[in-house]
Every structure is written in C-alpha cells, then in structure tokens.
Amino acid sequence: MSEIFPKVIVNFKTYKESFGSSAHNIAKAAEMVSEQSGVLIGIAPGYMEIHPLSKHFSLPVYAQHVDGVTPGAHTGHILAEAVRAAGAFGTLINHSERRLTLADVAGAVDAAKKAHLQTVVCTNNIMTSAAAAAFSPDFVAIEPPELIGTGVSVATADPAIISNSVNAVKDINSRVRVLAGAGISTGECVKKAIELGADGVLLASGVVKAKNPEEVLSDLVSKI
16 A cells, blocks of 8 residues: 555545535645645545545545445445545545444455555544454544544543554554544644544544635644
C-alpha cells in the first residue's frame, strides 16, 4: 500500500448534504484546505460518489464499507475490487453504524488488502482496538459510539480511551496508526487527540453538515 496517510478523514455518511453537488463542494473545500495547509485530508463519500470525486479531486477517497467476499454470486454485497476500480484509495471497515463480527472484520480487511485498498478499522473500545490491530490494518479508528454525532469530543470526554487504545494497538502491531473519532469538531479537539497519541482523526457531521465546510476544515488542521 502506498505510504499515504491522511491526518483527517471526513466520513460523509448518508446525510442529505453528502451527495451530488453537496459532496462535490465538501471535497473541493477539503482539497483546498489540504493544499493550503499541507495537511492531507481523506474523504469517505457514499458509493455513488466514489468515482466522480476520485476523478475530480486529488484527495484519497475511501469507501464506507466493503464485504469480505470474492467476485461472484454475492448480490447486494460491496466488493473491494469494485470500489477500487471506481477510484477508491481505501475503505472504512466496521463503523459503528455498519458493525461486523470479528470474523467479518478479518474477512473484509483481507479482501481490501488483496484489492490494494488502505484499511481503516473502526472500533468502540480498547479491547476491540487490540483485536483489530491483530489483522494489521493501516489504521484503527477508535470511536466510542455514545459520543458520535453529539459534538462532545472523545478527546475531552474520554481521553483515556485514546491513549489506552494507542498503547493497546502498538503493543500488538507498532506499524498500525490510530485515529480518534466521535465528536471531533475543532482544531483544539484534533490537537488534544494527537497529544494523546493519535495519528489523526476521523469525523463526519462537524464538516458534512457545516454551512461552511472550508472554514471548519481550516480550523481542524490549524493546530496540527
């Protein structure tokens, strides 16, 4: 996998602001801020946006999920090779809104690696973070689900889960990077997360639902 590791990944989820021209505007803001700041920003749009955004922007584009299946008779599944062909650089796996069994996480990571996709495995606690690290993904993203979308930053509400997750992940595989997520919305949140040992952040609504995504993104990277 290419040695490209964003400090910020914006998950578009399926908000009404996350597709069509709105998705294009968010990606444009992210690319502009990334170029101005020198901080690499990745985006995780809906599947229908992967191809157009990967063609129009230089940002690394992530799918929001892939299944651990091979090409064949798997109607309704998300094939890693297909999102790669559409222009995806990587994929999220096991987001709290698309939770998988541990066996399915392993299968999805394996499928993504075979398709040459960067892998970001989302976890909800320290134990799961350690388990995810055993699959050697590129990133583990720790996101306490009770804080997602609340505007209450994990770096403030539960800083120990970041530092302890970093330690747990590094004890298993020192090459795995750690992202902090849930409630991240300001540059100060990002600064605290990195001070606690995280390599970057994964966030969503703070950017996607913002009236001015460029302004929010500029603040997010301002203290890195």
